[in-house]
Amino acid sequence: MKRTLGTCYYPEHWPRTQWPDDARRMADLGLTWVRIGEFAWSLLEPSFGDYRWDWLDRAVDVLTDAGLSVVLGTPSATPPRWMLDRHPDMLAHDIEGRPRGFGSRRHYCFSHDGYRDDAARMAGQMAERYGDRIAAWQIDNEYGCHDTTVSYSPAARDAFRIWLKDRYGTVRNLNDAWGNIFWSMHYDSFDQIGLPNLTVTEPNPAHALAFRRFSSDQVIRWNAAQADAIRAHSDAPVSHNYMGRVTDFDHFETGRQMEIATWDSYPLGFLLDRVPGGDTAAFLRQGDPDFQAFHHDLYRSVGTGRWWIMEQQPGPVNWAPWNPAPLPGMVRLWSWEAFAHGAEAVCWFRWRQFPQAQEQQHAGLLRPDSSEAPGFAEAAQVARELADAPDVVPAQAPVALIFDYVSQWAWEVQPQGVGFDHFTLCFEMYRALRSLGLSVDILPPDTASLDGYALTLVPGLLAIGDPLRAAIDAAEGLVVTGPRTDLKTPELAIPVPMGPDLPGLAAMSTMEETFPPFAERHLWNGGKVTLWLEHLETSAQVVEATTDGVPVLIRSGKRLHLAGWPDLSAARRILRDLAHEAGLDVRDLPDGLRIRDTGNERFVFNYAAEPRSFDDHDLAPAGVLRLTRPS
Template sequence: MKLGVCYYPEHWPKQRWVEDAQHMQRIGIEYVRIGEFSWSTIEPKSGELHWEWLDECLDVLHAHGLKVILGTPTATPPKWLVDRHPSMLATDEQGRVRGFGSRRHYTFSSLEYREECHRIVTIMAERYGQHPAVVSWQTDNEYGCHDTILSYGETDLTAFRLWLSDKYGTVDALNKAWGNVFWSMDYRSFDEIELPNLTVTEANPSHRLDFQRCCSDQVVAFNKLQVDILRQYSAGRDLVHNYMGFFTAFDHHKVGQDLDVASWDTYPLGFLDQESIYRNEEKQTYLRVGHPDFGAFHHDLYRGCGKGRLWIMEQQPGPVNWAPHNPTPADGAVRLWTWEAFSHGAEMVSYFRWRQAPFGQEQMHAGLLRPDAKEAEAAQEAVQVAKEINMLSAAMEMDKDELMSLPSSGKVALMFDYDACWSLDIQPQSRAYRYLFWCYRIYEAMRELGLSVDIISSHASLDMYELLVLPAQAHISSDLENRLHAYKGILLAGPRTGSKTDSYQIPENLAPGPLSTLLPLKVERVDALPEHTQPAVSGRWGKGNLKHWHEQISTELPCLLKDDSGNPVLMGSERHFYLGSCLDNDLLKTSLAKLAEKAELPTYYLPDGIRVRERGDVIFVFNYGVRSISFEPEGAELVVGNKNITTAGVAIWKKLKDQRKHIKK
């Protein structure tokens, strides 16, 4: 458990660097990310390379014992480079070229731009691959930020036709897979196929899904190009990319396969304010701490993308600048977020940024230091965390590196699948339904029950889990089908599971398609509802309301919940359960508690705003609520904080030795 910070030496006179490095040390920072927006400083003109500043900066940081995560600068190619390769610019869905003047001004499919990236990354990796300060490389920055995955230009069209040709071999195979006969959309050759934008009405959903997959694969290839160079020149260093919150436009699991660690950029207040997933009362209640499950959800998701390894590359340290409104965090919130990350397996939490820049687009984005180089509020919260890590280290009799390696996985798995997300969002059938939101609300309910959850890909091993939830796994591959058959724990599949083939068609035997052997039922009709209509549900497992999505199902399985017409809503027996509707949050929680009980997983109903997470033998308690609450886990002793936890408060407990097997699993 270590602290880091994002640093832009090119923004400041080099006379400041030593002072900055000393100050970082004083705060307790050990990692520094640099370089990812510095291309115009490195190469102000084509081929005119300036490394002297970076040489010097790395030496200063190294001299102060700081470990460097060095970013490749490919998220911000300079103007001269763009002018030489105008076709590298992306094109938006309306057909407009997206120009220079901010950042991420390229399309992933541009081979010309990939060559330039190959060039600059190679030179950089040759130069610094063995530098003693460099312990890690970050590829590019926030792939997809500002809606940059889908691009609709000539370059993208060429890449798409090639991708389709590779996938289908013959255009007749494509016509059949897409069902192009439907509206005389049959193609005679791959060269007839267009991008799915600016059509008269929606393009074929199979067409749209393949385009999304193709664009996602361009990201994978773009990243892999850098990875291969870095592996060659800087073997042994951790390769990482920094993902974003609530972002699903490319397959993070695939990108993650080529890297060593997953990291993400954590902005709890910005996302609370910005995202439509949150209800207005949530936006009001959690204004200054963020939603209680925002950080946790993404920590668990990206730990899965990182094959178990997680960093926080950018941690919000104060008000940001990019949300519709940008309030200040509550006192203690930065500490709260930092510990929440550690509790979910983060090895390192890096604050963004060291010092607030007085210029440019993010001049209203806080840092650990203010523009006048004085400490902002968050600096002292970082100091406190650094001290508390030492307290925990002492109490656990582990050094910080050992703390970093504490196990963090849970016994419950939630399957999150990017391909399913795209599939269901392409045709949501009810605007009130969205894949990501539904997954998030299931996660929230499980976390309110005190469960520690792993969020896994559809390719992940299922062996270690007692309870497995497939929120809406649209397509069930035969590999997944086999693993589900072999799975020994409790399984819950949610609405829309198995409702699509790999080609975006309805399975011949209707949903749940291949899962109907495991779950003997048939989805006969779908009732896709507006927000205002929430039919009543009741049965052996409780009562409440369904919403958004409502399947009419025929089955012989025992019914645990039914709608008012007696239609099965939640059904199953023994180990396999199916839920045909989205449920209100309370009934969802009740139902998940029953399943956890079947899985012999202890649960408890936490007070409003309280969350608990275990990592190894450490129990973390967090208060996101508006009131102070006294909360004490059984069989544990206090290491950090108090039993009474104020708003934004944290308490850290150590399990008593003889209790370690009995508490909560």
């Protein structure tokens, strides 16, 4: 399939007279997609029921006349001010119990029925009017951005009680499932159950995890309401634009409701804001060499194969702690990297920098005065290269990594040691694999087959469910579980007998330790275990151990289990050996160099600010190398 380009456009920011020229310049640049509408509710319906479609009709006409395909966003991320008069209790509440007020965006609680209905009504209205004229849909914008998934509002509390009744049936079941006997925490009725905030000390972790499951389910239910409303009137594919490292709801579940997953990739903003580890100074103007790729691979899975970049950073943004400009060439590199990972389209946010309001310092392809910003030329280069290049051919990667949103919540609720975080653990494993030149597929926790994977990692998984257990059992490749995998029940209790319960590998964790960064434990074979160490009773072979003899990696045939969190050095050593054993093409890549293999090509990207060489090729800073892959 041919890869495509696009941009995000806000016709409402500019005079109508400018629209045709903008549309023409987009088309001339080689763009084929334009996303519009997602923040325009107050213009589309300035008061309840008073729809004003004329301007949007015109905008869609102008854009489609120029040959562009329109992605239309439903505007529910920015309810107009009058909506609060209609639903005074629609706001989310923060963990301290305070309403999160009007004046920016995402000011709503996912549990508020009235606003959800109004949002679905608006989506339906738009679908009815534009269902045949536009090419794709986007529902809402960046779910979970600004910590908006979890709300402690009265609406959330009421909905949580219903959800609990649905999950547990009786209060007695709930009391048993949560172990409420522990501190006389028994409830007599569902109506007595509150949200797990503002307790004297930590709430019951089972209570907290249930609330996180509920909060995710509310997003899924919310998304379904709009997806249904749209589908009643339109056959165009539906999508949502996810964010980087937002893990508060189960993206795999929303992903199943829509045709396409998109995400908003801000490599420089994320670097300072949410990348675990890494060399911030070295990659300040390039972004972390693994963070974008991780999300590309994750959202490819969320979209069950179909995914886009909906917002690609074209220059400095405004919202990170500091906001540098991309190193020349990076805007191009990021685009090619997305395509190499299978993106169908890359759209830049945004066409032109709006000189007012919150994101006035956020670059676009055009400056506020309509001149070309630095990103424009690189976009043009990508468009030219795309026209000449062979199609990118998707292919299954040789390595699989299981990522699980529920486990993320579980370890947030119960880290047991400061810093234990599922995303960080998975990301560090991913980084180690990538530093060895390997391409990776990221799979959901209910993956039912590992066919074709030479190596599969299952780190930090709360509990291995039946489909995955069967898949591991049947896998022909190597499978490495742990650390902290399958040590809990789905209710965040310790199973008796204790886990992990692994197919083909007899082991039981009898004690778990955590320790601070200044007290890492050395391995006999080099490198260290950080933060986490489970003590295993096992009859399996001990492959790695700490210098004081605690088993760290055990093995039986093609099944291995990690009992500790390896640092990057240990992880690379262990994974290098396993990948080599599995017959994979392993190489120790220099800092900043990364590889992505597709069906017929090998892409090499240089994230470093200095030249790097790869075999007999030289890559300039921000360089992209495209090699034919021997089949």
